[in-house]
Amino acid sequence: GVDTSTEIRNTMEDQNVNAIIIATPATTHFDIAIEAMKCGKHILVEKPMAMSVREVEEIEKLSNENNLVAMAGHTFLYNNAVQFTKKLIDSGDIGEIRYIYSQRVNLGRIRTDVNAMWNLAPHDISIIQYWLNNQDPINVQSCGMDYMQNEVDDVTFINIEYPNKVMANIHVSWLDPVKIRRITIVGSEKMVVYDDVAENKITIYDKGIDKLFEKGTSEYMEDYGLYRTVNFNHRFGDITLPQIDYKEPLNAEIDHFVDCIINGNKCMTGTQHAKNVVKILEWATNGSNNK
Numbered sequence: 001g002v003d004t005s006t007e008i009r010n011t012m013e014d015q016n017v018n019a020i021i022i023a024t025p026a027t028t029h030f031d032i033a034i035e036a037m038k039c040g041k042h043i044l045v046e047k048p049m050a051m052s053v054r055e056v057e058e059i060e061k062l063s064n065e066n067n068l069v070a071m072a073g074h075t076f077l078y079n080n081a082v083q084f085t086k087k088l089i090d091s092g093d094i095g096e097i098r099y100i101y102s103q104r105v106n107l108g109r110i111r112t113d114v115n116a117m118w119n120l121a122p123h124d125i126s127i128i129q130y131w132l133n134n135q136d137p138i139n140v141q142s143c144g145m146d147y148m149q150n151e152v153d154d155v156t157f158i159n160i161e162y163p164n165k166v167m168a169n170i171h172v173s174w175l176d177p178v179k180i181r182r183i184t185i186v187g188s189e190k191m192v193v194y195d196d197v198a199e200n201k202i203t204i205y206d207k208g209i210d211k212l213f214e215k216g217t218s219e220y221m222e223d224y225g226l227y228r229t230v231n232f233n234h235r236f237g238d239i240t241l242p243q244i245d246y247k248e249p250l251n252a253e254i255d256h257f258v259d260c261i262i263n264g265n266k267c268m269t270g271t272q273h274a275k276n277v278v279k280i281l282e283w284a285t286n287g288s289n290n291k
Contacts, residue, residue, distance in 0.1 A: 008032070012039040019069070019261060022046060025113040030055040033070070037062045042069040044257045047122040048281060049274035056278050060271035069260045071267045072274035074126040078252035080244050081201035082127055085185070085194055088204070089131055095189030095208075099167040100128055102183040105176035110148060117144060117156040118281060120172035125277045126269070127183065128160070128168050134276050135162050142284035147175065158284050201244055206237030 011017055012035060019042035022032050030050040036043050037059070049072040050056045063070035076082050088094060102124040111119050129135070139161040144153030155173035162168065181196035191205040212231040253269075260267045 008035075012036060012041070018042060019044070019257070021073075023073075026118060027051060027113055030059070033059050034062065037066060037068050037070070040066065040068070042071075042257075042261050044069075044071045044073060044254075045274075046073040047075075047126070047274075048072070048118060048278050049271070050278060051118075052282055053275055053279050056271055056275040060275065063271060069257065069267060070271050071257050071260065072269045072271075072277070073253065074122065074269040074273065074277070075249045075253050076123050076127050076196075077130050077269055077273075078249040078256065079196075080247055080249075081194055081196070082130070084202060084242065084244050085192060086131055088192065089185070089187075093190060094185065094187030094192060094204075096164070096187060097132070097166050098186045098188060099169070100131070100183065100185050101169040101171075102128070103171045103180045105171065105173040106179040107177060108174055110154070110174050112149065112152065115144065115146075115153040115156070116172050116174050117142065117153060117158065117284065120174070121156065121158060121170055121281065121284075122277055124170045124172070124183065125158075125160075125280050126273070128170075129273065129276050129280075131185075132162060132166065134273065135166075136276075137162055137280060137283070140280055140283040141287075156284075158280075160280065200241045202242055204240040204242065206235070206240070208235050209233065210235065 005011060011020065020036045021044045022029055022036070023046045024032060026046075026048055029045050029048070033043050033045050033050070043059075045059075049070075050059060059070050062068070089097065104120045104124055137160050140158065142156055142158045144156035146152050147154045154175045156171075158168075158170040158172075160168040160170070179197060183194045185192040185194075187208075189206075189208060191207060193203045193205070195201060195203070210233040212233050256268060259265050
């Protein structure tokens with residue numbers, strides 16, 4: 001049988017336990033993670049890893065000093081559809097990314113320990129950061145509102161600006177009538193929709209708009225001191241539904257965690273990725289970038 005206990009100390013002190021999965025309220029993640037690593041345990045912490053960049057950095061420091069795996073449970077990065085989209089972006093097939101927007105909404109489940117942004121947005125931030133090679137944002141802004149509990153926002157809109165004119169918008173809510181888990185990428189050549197609740201998770205649209213100019217003219221007309229676009233070409237091509245083999249992301253995540261412990265491989269959702277996600281959440285919360 002499997003030993004169980006209602007006392008966390010029993011697990012911490014058990015010499016037969018090498019690794020611990022922490023799936024507790026978000027505000028308790030940091031203290032439990034630190035205690036576990038002080039007891040020599042590898043840790044897999046449910047998202048978010050902690051509630052501040054400073055806390056993640058403390059986890060990172062202890063992990064490095066004791067050669068322990070500290071991994072965040074950003075499960076969607078182990079989703080085959082998300083990984084397929086990453087390869088599509090890296091191939092250049094969709095051109096330059098212009099903007100990304102996501103919706104992660106449903107009716108419930110309402111939390112009391114964190115707001116909707118800290119509960120739901122880590123998924124979308126993690127995915128977008130992964131797709132954009134963990135770029136540092138230039139600016140982060142958010143707007144939320146509390147309806148059911150004072151000072152616990154039920155809905156939030158996050159705007160993230162990245163280098164090279166790339167924008168991302170994230171909408172999260174637990175007060176919406178329909179469950180939506182969808183991210184749209186608009187590229188200069190093609191557009192991609194990742195819909196996690198649809199049967200076909202990925203849809204690729206070969207469509208876009210190109211600027212056309214008259215022969216011998218440039219976009220900027222010095223004689224008139226203005227920009228001139230002669231025409232726009234609207235492209236409408238095929239819609240592709242790629243076949244993607246499904247593997248349960250939680251299983252893939254656990255397999256990766258064990259592989260990192262046994263073989264020492266680099267963790268895909270380690271402390272650096274977790275820190276990038278929490279940095280954006282903290283920036284959105286405080287309205288400033290606390291570097």
